[in-house]
Amino acid sequence: MRRSRFAFAGLITLSALLAACGPSPAAFPAPIGPAVNVGAVVSLTGSQAVGGQMAKEGYLFCQDWVNAKGGVTLRGVGHRLNIDIADDQSRPSIAAATTEQLISQMHDTLLLGPSNDATTAKAAPVAEQHEVPMISSGASSDAIFNNGYHYLFSVLALRSRQLEGVIDMALAQNPRPQSVAIINASDSISAAVASATAGYAQAQGLNVIYGGNYPSGVNDLSGVLGAAAGAGADLLIEAGHLSESVRTIQQAKQMNLQPKLFGFSDGPGTASFAAALHKAANYAVGTTQWVPATRNRISYFLDSFHYSLAYAAQFGHLPDEHAAAATAACLTLEVAIEAANSTIPRWVRDALAITDLNTFFGEVKFDDRGANSAKPVYVEQVQSGRTVLVWPPNVASARPRYPDPGWAKR
Structure with missing residues (x-):
C-alpha cells in the first residue's frame, strides 16, 4: 500500500498540530441532540481490505472532527455523528446483505460507502429500493452510474x-x-x-x-x-x-x-x-484521485496539508486516496444534512443533488447520475x-x- 511521506521532524509540535488542525473542544459546545446515525458499508476483510481499512479510518476521522466541532447542526442544535461501520468482506453479495441489515435492522436511513466498485454495484440497488441516500467513497465505474439511480452518489471522478x-x-x-x-x-x-x-x-x-x-x-x-x-x-x-x-x-x-x-x-x-x-x-x-500534496481551494474543513498532519497524529500514518475519499464523502453528507436541516432521506438526497462543495479532496458537485462531474x-x-x-x-x-x-x- 502506498503511503506518502512528509518530513515531520521540526515541522510542528504535536500539541500545536492538534490545535491547528482540529476544532478546539473548548470553542464549541458538546452535541446535545439525539445522535445522527449513519451506516457505512466497507471492505474490512478480503481482497479489498487494504483500501477498506483506510476508508474506515477516513470515516472515523470525519466522525471525530465533526463531533469535536459540536456535531451535526440541525435547527440550531448539535447532534453527535455516529457511523455504524459494517464489513462486506469484499464480496458483492455480502455488500447487498450488509446494506439491507444496516437499513432494516440498524435503522440507518443515511449511508456511506461502499469502498469499491464491485461492492457498490450490489449495494446501490438495495439503497435505491429503500430510497436511502448512499455516498460512496469507492465507486467510479461509469456502468454503475448509468443505471438511473436517484439515491447513489460518489465523490470520486469517473473512471472514464x-x-x-x-x-x-x-x-x-x-x-x-x-x-x-x-x-x-x-x-x-x-x-x-x-x-x-x-x-x-x-x-x-x-x-x-x-x-x-x-x-x-x-x-x-x-x-x-x-x-x-x-x-x-x-x-x-x-x-x-x-x-x-x-x-x-x-x-x-x-x-x-x-x-x-x-x-x-x-x-x-x-x-x-x-x-x-x-x-x-x-x-x-x-x-x-488524491495525494497529501494536493493544494485544492477549500470552502469547508481543512486543506490537504493540515488534514494529512491531523490524520497522521490520530492514526500514526498518512492518509491515502481511499482514506481521503472516505473523509470527503462523510463531510459531504454532513453538509447535505445541515443544508436540508433534517435527516429525512428524501430531503438529504435533494440537498446532495445540488451540492457544490470545495474540499481538500477536490470539488464535489454531482451530475444527474450522482457522479462527481467536477473533480479532476x-x-x-x-x-x-x-x-x-x-x-x-x-x-x-x-x-x-x-x-x-x-x-x-x-
Whole structure:
C-alpha cells in the first residue's frame, strides 16, 4: 500500500498540530441532540481490505472532527455523528446483505460507502429500493452510474476520465505532441478507460494512431509494444494494472522504445513501481484521485496539508486516496444534512443533488447520475526517483518533465 511521506521532524509540535488542525473542544459546545446515525458499508476483510481499512479510518476521522466541532447542526442544535461501520468482506453479495441489515435492522436511513466498485454495484440497488441516500467513497465505474439511480452518489471522478489529465498535461508541453498510441489490458474496466481516453484525445486534437490490447496479467508485452512503437506515436498510454505498467517499462527499455511520454492508469505513484524499476521509473506519469500534496481551494474543513498532519497524529500514518475519499464523502453528507436541516432521506438526497462543495479532496458537485462531474483526476510523475504531483497546475507541487530524454539519461 502506498503511503506518502512528509518530513515531520521540526515541522510542528504535536500539541500545536492538534490545535491547528482540529476544532478546539473548548470553542464549541458538546452535541446535545439525539445522535445522527449513519451506516457505512466497507471492505474490512478480503481482497479489498487494504483500501477498506483506510476508508474506515477516513470515516472515523470525519466522525471525530465533526463531533469535536459540536456535531451535526440541525435547527440550531448539535447532534453527535455516529457511523455504524459494517464489513462486506469484499464480496458483492455480502455488500447487498450488509446494506439491507444496516437499513432494516440498524435503522440507518443515511449511508456511506461502499469502498469499491464491485461492492457498490450490489449495494446501490438495495439503497435505491429503500430510497436511502448512499455516498460512496469507492465507486467510479461509469456502468454503475448509468443505471438511473436517484439515491447513489460518489465523490470520486469517473473512471472514464481517469487519463484525461495525462492528455491535458501532455498537450500543454513544448513541443506539443501530435499523436498517441493507447494500449490496454483485456478486462472490461481497462478497455472502457482506453476507449474513453481515445475519444477524449481525438476531441483534443491528438491523432490516435494505434490501439491494441493484451491479456490481463500477461508477462510478455513485446508484441503490442512493438506495434505501438511502429506507429511512431509521441505518447504511449496504457490502461491496465500495476504489474503490467512495470513490465511495459522493462520491455520498452529492452526494446529501446522511446516515446516522448509514458502514461499509465496505474503504477507511477506506488512504492512498488519505483522499487521495481529504479531509474527506469523516472519520467513516467500516472493518475490518482488524491495525494497529501494536493493544494485544492477549500470552502469547508481543512486543506490537504493540515488534514494529512491531523490524520497522521490520530492514526500514526498518512492518509491515502481511499482514506481521503472516505473523509470527503462523510463531510459531504454532513453538509447535505445541515443544508436540508433534517435527516429525512428524501430531503438529504435533494440537498446532495445540488451540492457544490470545495474540499481538500477536490470539488464535489454531482451530475444527474450522482457522479462527481467536477473533480479532476490528478497526475503524478516520477522525478529523480521521487513521485511528485504535476497536474493540474493550480494544485501541482512540481512542473512536468517533458519530453522523456531517453533511457541513458534517466
